[in-house]
Structure formats: structure tokens, C-alpha cells
Amino acid sequence: MPAPALTIDRLSKRYGSVVALDEISFEVAPGELFGFVGSNGAGKTTAMRIVLGVLAADSGAVRFGGEPVTHATRTRIGYMPEERGLYPKMRVLDQLVYLAELHGLDNTRAHQAAEGWIERLGLCERRRDEVQKLSLGNQQRVQLAAALVHDPAVLVLDEPFSGLDPIAVDVMSEVLREKAAAGVPVVFSSHQLDLVERLCDRVGIIQKGRMVACGAVAQLTSAALLVVSAPDARCGWAGELLGVRVVADEPGRTVLELGPGVDDQCVLSAALATGAVREFRWRRPSLAELFRNVVTGSGE
Numbered sequence: 001m002p003a004p005a006l007t008i009d010r011l012s013k014r015y016g017s018v019v020a021l022d023e024i025s026f027e028v029a030p031g032e033l034f035g036f037v038g039s040n041g042a043g044k045t046t047a048m049r050i051v052l053g054v055l056a057a058d059s060g061a062v063r064f065g066g067e068p069v070t071h072a073t074r075t076r077i078g079y080m081p082e083e084r085g086l087y088p089k090m091r092v093l094d095q096l097v098y099l100a101e102l103h104g105l106d107n108t109r110a111h112q113a114a115e116g117w118i119e120r121l122g123l124c125e126r127r128r129d130e131v132q133k134l135s136l137g138n139q140q141r142v143q144l145a146a147a148l149v150h151d152p153a154v155l156v157l158d159e160p161f162s163g164l165d166p167i168a169v170d171v172m173s174e175v176l177r178e179k180a181a182a183g184v185p186v187v188f189s190s191h192q193l194d195l196v197e198r199l200c201d202r203v204g205i206i207q208k209g210r211m212v213a214c215g216a217v218a219q220l221t222s223a224a225l226l227v228v229s230a231p232d233a234r235c236g237w238a239g240e241l242l243g244v245r246v247v248a249d250e251p252g253r254t255v256l257e258l259g260p261g262v263d264d265q266c267v268l269s270a271a272l273a274t275g276a277v278r279e280f281r282w283r284r285p286s287l288a289e290l291f292r293n294v295v296t297g298s299g300e
């Protein structure tokens with residue numbers, strides 16, 4: 001059976017006077033890796049917890065293959081909570097078998113799945129250890145295994161990369177890519193924007209509970225930036241140019257965004273007026289630059 005799409009439709013949630021989510025919507029298609037990014041407190045965890053049914057929305061809906069999420073369909077979601085919900089005194093293997101059985105696998109299949117993920121995630125030597133005795137990074141590997149052990153149809157992961165060493169980041173990335181390639185919609189939150197940019201097909205940027213940008217990474221980062229290296233120029237030289245926004249200003253090197261109708265040759269003349277120009281080229285912004293731009297623009 002093909003995996004269903006995950007649809008988040010105009011979710012709103014308040015905690016007293018705090019608006020955590022304000023009509024937030026997005027969809028994650030089967031086979032898509034969707035990166036959910038935003039500043040601290042933007043509302044990512046709240047949205048993910050509502051998807052899982054751990055928290056109720058004030059309004060809006062979560063759909064799975066077009067149908068409202070029920071208790072039965074929820075068991076098909078693999079979830080990695082931000083607060084990491086493992087049993088500290090349970091051994092790694094026992095824990096994974098238990099969670100797999102809880103999601104409906106019989107004991108033999110639960111053992112096979114648990115052993116498979118233990119091996120895949122490099123936990124063989126830790127399989128008989130209590131979770132609380134593992135390093136934080138290894139606990140996180142177990143948490144990922146816990147999200148995957150019942151072969152979920154959708155993956156929802158809250159900051160799965162935080163605190164991982166580079167090898168574990170590679171393993172995590174590979175697993176997420178593989179699940180997406182197998183047709184599973186995968187959504188994860190992260191503050192590591194370079195990683196999100198590398199991995200994701202689409203991203204959603206949430207700010208104060210509102211989706212302020214959502215789309216394909218290439219499309220969102222298509223507005224070009226102008227890089228100008230003028231070693232003799234004093235800092236701030238470009239700030240006086242009309243219609244030009246300074247994105248970054250280091251000694252000798254400036255990154256600019258030109259407003260509509262601004263002629264780049266006028267910028268070149270202004271740069272040459274400061275002395276030699278060693279570099280003058282257009283480039284795409286990174287996701288991190290886009291994020292800063294969008295978040296600043298939305299009033300942060």
C-alpha cells in the first residue's frame with residue numbers, strides 16, 4: 001500500500017495568551033523530505049505534538065492520505081519527540097522489542113526489526129545496556145530506532161540531529177533519505193540549516209506560529225545575492241546606495257541584495273570608487289541567509 005501524504009491544515013493553538021500556532025498549513029507528500037525550521041519558540045514542537053495526537057489543536061485538522069487521523073492511523077506514524085520518551089531503566093533491545101510489539105508486530109517480527117535497527121544504527125555493543133547508561137548521542141540513536149522499529153508509513157522527527165556526532169549525522173541522514181526514497185513522507189525539525197538545505201526537498205519556515213515561507217529549497221533561494229570584494233572599501237560603503245540591502249558586511253567583502261530596478265553596474269561603479277574590485281558576482285543565498293532574511297522581515 002503506498003504511503004499516504006501528511007496534511008497539516010490551518011492548525012491553531014494557544015497556551016493562555018501565547019499564540020503558539022496561527023493557522024499553520026503544509027503538506028508532506030509520499031517520498032518527500034520536509035524540513036521544518038524556525039527560531040526557538042516558533043511553534044515546531046507544538047505542531048508535531050498535534051500531528052501525533054499528544055496535544056489537541058484549538059482548530060484545524062491533520063489528515064493522513066486525505067482522511068482525518070484516527071488512533072489506528074496514528075500507530076503508523078514514527079515519532080521522535082523532542083523530550084525523548086524512552087524508558088531509562090530498560091535495556092536497548094528489550095525497549096525496541098516492546099515498542100514494536102506495542103505497534104502490533106508479533107514477537108518474532110519485533111525481534112527481527114529491533115535487531116535490524118540496532119545493527120544499522122551502530123548499537124550492537126550497547127544492545128544489552130540500560131538506556132540511561134548510554135551517551136546522549138547513543139540514546140538518540142535508540143530514539144530513532146524506536147521511531148522506525150514498526151516500519152512506519154510517516155516519519156515525524158523533532159530535532160533528530162541535535163547533539164549527534166558527524167558519523168551519527170551521516171547515518172541519520174542516510175536513514176531519512178532511504179525512508180523517503182521508499183515513499184514515506186518524512187518531516188523533521190532542525191536548527192542545522194546547512195543540513196536541512198542538503199537533505200530536504202522542501203522546507204517550511206515558521207515564525208511566531210505562522211508559516212512565513214514554504215516551498216522547494218531551490219525555489220525559495222532563487223533570488224540572487226551580489227558578492228562584492230573591494231579590499232580598500234570601508235565597512236558600510238554599500239549602505240548608502242539606494243535600493244540596496246546589505247546582507248553581510250565583512251572587511252573588504254560585502255554581500256548585497258538589490259531591490260527591483262537597481263542596476264548592478266551602478267553598484268560596480270560605487271565599488272570601484274573605493275579602489276580595486278577583486279570579485280563581483282551573483283550567487284544564490286543559502287537557506288541560513290534566507291532564514292535570517294525572512295525572520296527579520298517578519299518582525300523578529
Ligand SMILES: Nc1ncnc2c1ncn2[C@@H]1O[C@H](COP(=O)(O)OP(=O)(O)OP(=O)(O)O)[C@@H](O)[C@H]1O
Pocket residue numbers: 015018019020038039040041042043044045046047082
Ligand atoms: N506547555 C506549554 N505551556 C505554555 N506555553 C507553552 C507550552 N509549550 C510551548 N509553549 C509556548 O508555545 C510557543 C511555541 O513553543 P514550541 O515548543 O512549539 O516551539 P519550538 O519551535 O519547538 O521551539 P524550540 O526550537 O525552542 O524547540 C512558545 O512561545 C512556548 O513558550
